[in-house]
Every structure is written in structure tokens, then in C-alpha cells.
Amino acid sequence: MSPLSTMRRGMSATLRRELTLLWRRKSDSLNPLLFLLMVSSLFPLGVSPAPDVLALLSPGIIWVVALLACLLSTESMFRSDYDDGALELFLLNPQPLYFHILVKVLAHWLLTGIPLAILSPIIALLLNLPPQAIPILVASLVLGTAPLVFIGAIGAALTVGLRRGGVLLSLIVLPLYVPVLIFGADAVKRASEGAPVPGQLAILAAFFMLSFALAPLAAAGALKISVDS
Amino acid sequence: MWAFFHKLGSPKWFYDISGKFLLWLAPITAILLIVGTVWGLFYAPPDFKQGNSYRIIYIHVPVAVLSLSGYYIMAIAGAIHLIWRMKLADVAMRCAARLGAGLTFLALFTGAVWGKPTWGTYWVWDARITSELVLLFLYMGIIALYEAYDNKVAASRACAVLALVGTVNIPIIYKSVDWWYSLHQPATIKFTEKSTIDPSMFYPLLIMIIGFYCFYAVALMLHMRTEVLSSERKTRWVQALVEKRD
Numbered sequence: 336m337s338p339l340s341t342m343r344r345g346m347s348a349t350l351r352r353e354l355t356l357l358w359r360r361k362s363d364s365l366n367p368l369l370f371l372l373m374v375s376s377l378f379p380l381g382v383s384p385a386p387d388v389l390a391l392l393s394p395g396i397i398w399v400v401a402l403l404a405c406l407l408s409t410e411s412m413f414r415s416d417y418d419d420g421a422l423e424l425f426l427l428n429p430q431p432l433y434f435h436i437l438v439k440v441l442a443h444w445l446l447t448g449i450p451l452a453i454l455s456p457i458i459a460l461l462l463n464l465p466p467q468a469i470p471i472l473v474a475s476l477v478l479g480t481a482p483l484v485f486i487g488a489i490g491a492a493l494t495v496g497l498r499r500g501g502v503l504l505s506l507i508v509l510p511l512y513v514p515v516l517i518f519g520a521d522a523v524k525r526a527s528e529g530a531p532v533p534g535q536l537a538i539l540a541a542f543f544m545l546s547f548a549l550a551p552l553a554a555a556g557a558l559k560i561s562v563d564s
Numbered sequence: 565m566w567a568f569f570h571k572l573g574s575p576k577w578f579y580d581i582s583g584k585f586l587l588w589l590a591p592i593t594a595i596l597l598i599v600g601t602v603w604g605l606f607y608a609p610p611d612f613k614q615g616n617s618y619r620i621i622y623i624h625v626p627v628a629v630l631s632l633s634g635y636y637i638m639a640i641a642g643a644i645h646l647i648w649r650m651k652l653a654d655v656a657m658r659c660a661a662r663l664g665a666g667l668t669f670l671a672l673f674t675g676a677v678w679g680k681p682t683w684g685t686y687w688v689w690d691a692r693i694t695s696e697l698v699l700l701f702l703y704m705g706i707i708a709l710y711e712a713y714d715n716k717v718a719a720s721r722a723c724a725v726l727a728l729v730g731t732v733n734i735p736i737i738y739k740s741v742d743w744w745y746s747l748h749q750p751a752t753i754k755f756t757e758k759s760t761i762d763p764s765m766f767y768p769l770l771i772m773i774i775g776f777y778c779f780y781a782v783a784l785m786l787h788m789r790t791e792v793l794s795s796e797r798k799t800r801w802v803q804a805l806v807e808k809r810d
Contacts, residue, residue: 486729489725489726489729493709493722493725493726494709494712496713496718497712497713499712500712503708503709503712506701506704506705506708506709507705507708507709507726508705509701510698510701510702510705510730510733510737511702511729511730511733511737513698513737513740513741514733514736514737514739514740514741517740517741517743517744518740521744521747542736549732553725553728553729556646556725557722557725557726560718560721560722560725561718561722563718564713564715564717564718
């Protein structure tokens with residue numbers, strides 16, 4: 336069998352494994368959605384329920400809360416594999432770790448990032464986001480949650496060996512989230528003012544591609560360190 | 565060339581050579597900083613608009629410049645440590661992280677002090693200030709990650725990976741914050757651009773920047789020497805050194 340087709344089989348097996356695992360632990364994918372819903376509903380209580388105030392703040396609120404939801408969900412990405420020793424087997428595997436992580440992160444994104452994007456119109460209604468911005472909100476979240484999950488994977492790989500990685504993960508990863516947040520929230524804000532936003536979406540897509548290509552490399556290096564220690 | 569490279573990895577060799585290096589670098593640093601400070605604080609003309617309050621530029625700009633170069637120094641040291649497992653590069657990375665965090669904080673602090681008389685407020689979400697704040701967070705993340713690991717060998721390698729990830733990200737962060745700021749820019753604030761600064765104010769600033777670079781080298785070496793001594797305290801050469809001092 337040629338190396339390429341072995342790799343393809345390895346990747347599709349990994350994808351099936353990850354999706355099955357995530358599907359069996361539905362709460363792991365459901366919790367970020369509940370988090371998005373609950374935290375977003377705190378803002379009208381804490382800031383103001385006035386529709387015009389909410390309309391002004393909602394692009395930023397939805398994006399920040401979706402970002403936090405992604406961050407929280409990435410923490411468990413390598414945890415169970417690390418605890419039960421599966422991770423060491425993946426390191427011993429002749430398949431490059433890069434592709435394993437790439438597929439794993441993509442599976443994670445399919446079951447957290449995409450559902451967040453799908454749920455976001457409901458949050459948009461709750462927070463009085465102007466309706467013309469809703470398609471852009473969904474598009475920006477689809478494109479933007481991918482780099483968030485990819486960058487989060489680096490942080491998760493660095494902290495997986497630590498007993499209390501939670502807060503540390505946010506300290507490491509949040510500064511790296513800044514560019515994605517800026518362009519994502521701005522796309523929604525511009526759209527809510529009726530302006531065209533192809534540039535912002537293109538840049539989000541560029542972040543997606545960049546993190547797609549580079550983040551698994553860093554995460555692979557980090558996982559090797561975490562397993563060695 | 566490789567012999568030199570391997571020597572670089574030896575803590576004892578570093579300790580000896582840095583001691584000799586400091587002997588002339590430290591006086592040069594002191595002279596540069598004294599000349600720059602006296603020139604800047606007493607002889608440079610007061611600013612047309614800001615009066616004397618602009619003089620904090622002679623601290624603010626050098627620490628701000630160094631806080632960013634310090635990140636790259638740290639990341640390069642981290643990369644060397646990751647690739648060649650060089651012990652000294654690891655020490656350099658850790659010391660550079662702490663120094664850099666301190667310099668970044670100083671840059672933010674002096675900026676706030678300068679902002680009060682100039683802009684009437686300690687803090688504005690200016691592009692440069694925001695980038696500097698994110699830089700501080702990046703430094704903090706690296707220090708926190710190092711502290712969290714019990715196994716310090718793994719800790720340095722993890723920090724090196726994070727520093728390299730940050731290196732890729734810093735230009736992106738800077739550009740996006742810049743772009744973000746150009747959207748929200750309040751009209752009342754104008755930052756003195758370097759290119760518009762008068763030579764009579766610029767020369768002392770240049771001396772201060774060079775002086776601070778030398779100061780950074782001196783501080784990094786002193787810090788590294790302390791770290792080397794404490795990590796090598798069980799070796800014969802350190803014990804011989806201590807006995808000679810007694």
C-alpha cells in the first residue's frame with residue numbers, strides 16, 4: 336500500500352474515532368452552547384435591557400462569549416487521550432502526529448464551532464442584533480471559530496499534563512485570540528450598520544488557513560513535551 | 565565554528581566570559597545612560613505644546629522599544645533551546661521573559677504617567693498601548709506556564725514552543741490592533757511621531773535607546789549569571805568560586 340493511501344486511511348480512521356467519541360459524550364459539545372446562551376443572557380441583566388444599547392453592544396458580546404465558549408471547550412481536547420494513554424500510542428504511531436492533530440481539531444471544530452455558529456442567530460434575536468447582520472454573524476463564526484479552536488489546541492497541548500490547566504490555558508491563549516476577535520466582531524458590527532464586509536470575512540478565512548497549516552505543528556511539538564514530562 | 569557553539573553551551577565558559585564582558589559593558593552602559601538622562605532632562609529644549617512633561621519620552625520610548633525586541637530575543641533563545649537543547653539558551657529565555665515583562669510593564673506605566681498631563685487621562689485604548697498590553701499578557705502567559713510545570717526541563721521546552729507561537733502572532737496582533745484603532749480613533753489624541761521630532765530632542769533619545777539596549781544586555785547577563793550559579797551550585801567550579809570569595 337502506498338504511503339499516501341495509508342495516511343489517508345489513518346486520517347479517516349482518526350476522524351471517525353473523534354466524531355464517535357464526541358458524539359458519545361454529547362455534553363462536551365452541548366455545554367459550550369449552553370454557556371453561550373447563559374452568558375449572553377447575563378448582559379441584558381448586567382448592562383441594560385434597552386434595545387438600542389443591546390443593538391450597539393451585541394456584535395461584541397456575541398463574539399466575546401463565543402470565543403470564551405470555544406476556549407472552554409478546547410481544554411478537554413487532549414485530556415481523556417492523555418489520561419488513558421491513547422496519546423502515547425498516537426505518538427508511537429508511524430503516522431505523522433501533524434495529521435492526527437489536524438483531523439482531531441477539525442472534528443472538534445465540527446462539533447463545537449459549527450454548532451455555536453448555528454445557535455448564534457437565536458442569541459442575536461435575544462440581544463437585538465439588527466437582522467441584516469445575522470447571516471454575517473453566522474458566516475464570521477463559522478470562519479472564526481476554526482482559528483480559535485486551532486490556537487486553543489496549542490494551549491490545550493501545552494497544558495494537558497498539568498493538573499490545573501484551566502485558568503492557565505486562558506492566560507496562554509487569550510492574547511493570541513485578539514486578531515480573530517477584532518476582525519470577527521468588526522465584521523458583525525459593520526454588517527449591522529449595513530456596510531459590506533467581504534474584507535473582514537476574507538481575513539478571517541486567512542486566519543483559518545494560517546492556523547490550519549501551522550497550529551498542528553506547534554500542537555504536535557507541545558504534545559510531545561507534555562507526554563515526555 | 566562548532567567548537568565555539570558548544571563552548572557557548574557550557575555554563576562555566578559563559579560565567580567566565582560574561583564576567584570579562586561586563587567589565588567594559590557596564591561602564592559604557594552607565595556613561596550612555598547618564599549622558600542621555602542629563603542631556604534629555606536638562607539640556608534638551610522643552611516641547612512647544614507639552615512643556616517639560618514630554619521628557620518622560622527618554623524612558624518611555626527606550627523601554628517600549630526594548631520590550632518588543634526582548635520578546636524576539638526570548639523567542640530566539642527558546643528556539644535555540646528547542647533545537648540544540650542548549651542549557652544556556654534555556655536560562656537566557658527564562659531571564660529574558662522576566663526582564664521583558666518588567667520592561668513592558670514599565671512602558672505601560674510611564675505611558676500612563678505621561679498620558680495624564682498630555683491627554684488628561686491615564687489610559688486610552690490607543691493602538692500602541694493596546695498592543696503593548698497584549699504583549700504584557702503574552703509575557704505573563706509564558707511566565708505562568710513555566711511556573712505551572714513541576715518538571716522544569718519540560719517547562720522550558722513548553723515555554724519555548726509558546727514563545728515561537730507568539731512570534732508568529734505578534735506581527736498579526738500588531739497589524740490587527742493598528743487596523744482596529746484606525747476605525748475607532750478618537751480625534752482629540754495626537755501622538756508625537758518619531759519622524760517629526762526635532763534633532764535637539766532626538767539625539768539624547770537615540771543615546772538613551774542605545775544605552776537601554778546595553779542596559780538590557782547587562783541586566784540579562786547578570787540575571788543569567790545568577791541563574792547559572794544557582795543551577796550549577798553543586799558543580800566543582802562553582803564551589804571553587806565560592807571558596808575563593810571567602
